[in-house]
Amino acid sequence: MSIVQYLTEEHRRCDEVYAQAEQAVLDEDWDRANRLFKEFKEKTLLHFRKEEDILFPEFEEKTGIVMGPTQVMRHEHAQAKDLLEKLEKALETKNKEEFLSAGESLMILIQQHNMKEEQILYPMSDQHLSSEEMVEKMSALGEV
Amino acid sequence: MIPRGLSLLQAPPFSVIARFFITFPLFGVLSSILAFSYLIKEPFNLPALVHTFTLGLMASVMLGALFQMLPVVAGAVIENPLPKAEISHLSLVLGTLLLIFGFLSGQSLALWGSLLLLAGGLYFTAFLMFFKLIKLKSYTPTSKGMKFALGLFTVGISCGVLMVLSLLGTVNLNYGFFLNAHISFLLFGWVCLLIASVAFQVIEMFFVTPPYPKNFSNLFPLATTFFVLLNTFFESFFTKILISLLFLSFAVLTIERLLKRRRKIPDPLISLWYLGMGFLLMAMILYPFTDKYEIFLLFLLLFGNFALSVIMAMSYRIIPFLVWFHLSAEGSEAPTMYEIIKPSWIWFNYRVHLIASFLSVISFILEYKILWLFALAFYTFSFLLLFTGLLKGCLKYFKKPHRQSVSLQR
Numbered sequence: 001m002s003i004v005q006y007l008t009e010e011h012r013r014c015d016e017v018y019a020q021a022e023q024a025v026l027d028e029d030w031d032r033a034n035r036l037f038k039e040f041k042e043k044t045l046l047h048f049r050k051e052e053d054i055l056f057p058e059f060e061e062k063t064g065i066v067m068g069p070t071q072v073m074r075h076e077h078a079q080a081k082d083l084l085e086k087l088e089k090a091l092e093t094k095n096k097e098e099f100l101s102a103g104e105s106l107m108i109l110i111q112q113h114n115m116k117e118e119q120i121l122y123p124m125s126d127q128h129l130s131s132e133e134m135v136e137k138m139s140a141l142g143e144v
Numbered sequence: 145m146i147p148r149g150l151s152l153l154q155a156p157p158f159s160v161i162a163r164f165f166i167t168f169p170l171f172g173v174l175s176s177i178l179a180f181s182y183l184i185k186e187p188f189n190l191p192a193l194v195h196t197f198t199l200g201l202m203a204s205v206m207l208g209a210l211f212q213m214l215p216v217v218a219g220a221v222i223e224n225p226l227p228k229a230e231i232s233h234l235s236l237v238l239g240t241l242l243l244i245f246g247f248l249s250g251q252s253l254a255l256w257g258s259l260l261l262l263a264g265g266l267y268f269t270a271f272l273m274f275f276k277l278i279k280l281k282s283y284t285p286t287s288k289g290m291k292f293a294l295g296l297f298t299v300g301i302s303c304g305v306l307m308v309l310s311l312l313g314t315v316n317l318n319y320g321f322f323l324n325a326h327i328s329f330l331l332f333g334w335v336c337l338l339i340a341s342v343a344f345q346v347i348e349m350f351f352v353t354p355p356y357p358k359n360f361s362n363l364f365p366l367a368t369t370f371f372v373l374l375n376t377f378f379e380s381f382f383t384k385i386l387i388s389l390l391f392l393s394f395a396v397l398t399i400e401r402l403l404k405r406r407r408k409i410p411d412p413l414i415s416l417w418y419l420g421m422g423f424l425l426m427a428m429i430l431y432p433f434t435d436k437y438e439i440f441l442l443f444l445l446l447f448g449n450f451a452l453s454v455i456m457a458m459s460y461r462i463i464p465f466l467v468w469f470h471l472s473a474e475g476s477e478a479p480t481m482y483e484i485i486k487p488s489w490i491w492f493n494y495r496v497h498l499i500a501s502f503l504s505v506i507s508f509i510l511e512y513k514i515l516w517l518f519a520l521a522f523y524t525f526s527f528l529l530l531f532t533g534l535l536k537g538c539l540k541y542f543k544k545p546h547r548q549s550v551s552l553q554r
């Protein structure tokens with residue numbers, strides 16, 4: 001399996017869970033919202049870890065590009081993590097407006113981030129790295 | 145440790161985009177005022193009205209959005225964008241004002257001035273972006289579409305330049321041929337193609353929908369270019385049908401994506417997209433029959449409402465997102481998107497726009513002057529709401545203290 005395929009599927013699974021969590025918040029079904037959001041957060045953070053701990057270092061080593069796209073990606077992960085905290089707080093206080101508002105930023109941030117990865121970074125990785133080996137290493141961290 | 149502000153390496157400073165988004169609604173107000181003046185005092189000067197809208201509003205917002213999207217979405221970085229955006233924006237705004245004055249007064253000095261400013265500014269911006277795009281190694285349907293759209297844009301502008309020159313009596317040309325080319329290249333090759341190319345990416349991104357069919361989005365830029373060329377050199381009912389079918393299928397596919405979106409939260413921007421696609425459908429059904437002047441005018445009105453609805457949807461998302469993005473990247477406490485522009489504000493603006501757009505179509509068909517007055521009043525109100533909303537959003541960014549080194553780099 002290619003890196004593009006493997007990680008793109010993870011993006012889609014995260015989107016799916018987020019859409020469900022958002023719906024639960026909209027319905028003010030807080031138990032379901034909490035459960036789904038927790039699942040979304042875990043999946044997203046695991047996905048970030050696969051990239052930051054395995055894919056990006058290998059990418060930097062093989063291509064020699066250190067201060068380029070991977071740094072931008074890491075920074076956007078940090079921005080996303082801040083928003084995840086905000087969302088969690090909104091859930092704790094059952095603040096629907098705040099959840100949806102921070103969620104809007106998170107969604108756009110993540111979607112444009114994912115597109116850059118899917119269209120530029122992952123294809124470059126497939127070109128320069130051994131895809132099989134990478135996918136194997138990333139799978140060892142768990143499934144999203 | 146990840147230094148904060150790094151992602152700004154790719155995104156241009158906020159002011160680059162903000163300047164375009166603050167002035168474009170004002171040209172909307174100006175076009176309502178012009179239309180209003182025609183109601184009380186003939187004659188009706190179509191070019192002045194149309195260009196207030198197409199240059200002051202549409203071209204401005206589209207070029208502004210490209211300054212943001214080229215680096216972030218297409219991966220084509222424009223170095224040192226601040227002065228470039230300044231040149232592009234100022235020449236567009238001043239050139240448009242002069243052109244309107246020139247059309248209304250017939251003064252050749254104003255027309256010459258506008259020609260210099262507009263041609264200079266638009267060629268400069270279009271070529272700058274076009275040459276960044278042709279250097280890309282790989283293309284998505286979006287970046288390919290942008291490249292084609294900018295290419296067709298320069299051809300369309302050139303037809304416009306030639307027509308103004310013929311108005312000034314410096315060249316002799318077949319006016320009808322160039323007018324048709326000017327319209328086909330700019331409305332379809334530029335506006336429709338650019339909106340579609342952007343939609344290929346942002347519809348999926350903003351609303352989490354299934355993607356457009358790959359073949360469709362991949363072939364779209366080429367198909368548009370081919371049909372526009374056919375419609376220019378072999379203009380007939382048949383070539384118009386081809387153009388209609390192409391954009392009708394885009395509208396239908398977009399509506400289908402939106403219906404299948406996974407995020408189901410109520411969102412005024414979805415409603416704006418539906419409305420825009422509805423107007424595009426109506427406009428494109430009429431397009432093959434635009435030989436008749438009355439139908440041509442109705443087509444323009446529907447097309448304008450299509451572009452305006454989509455532009456509103458885009459700006460009400462882009463501005464809050466960018467304000468949040470830049471503030472959070474600079475490490476300051478960033479307000480969330482709903483705090484930057486309240487959804488209730490956008491809903492209200494949507495409803496006013498909805499009333500304005502339907503009233504205008506009804507007034508056109510019924511030819512009641514009094515209805516037109518109401519329609520224009522609603523348009524003016526809608527543009528003022530848009531202006532205030534976007535300005536307030538932008539000010540949330542500019543009022544915060546900034547670390548200059550970060551926000552001004554590149």
Ligand SMILES: [Fe+2]
Pocket residue numbers: 048051073077113117
């Ligand atoms: Fe990532």
Ligand SMILES: [Fe+2]
Pocket residue numbers: 007011047051114117
């Ligand atoms: Fe990713």
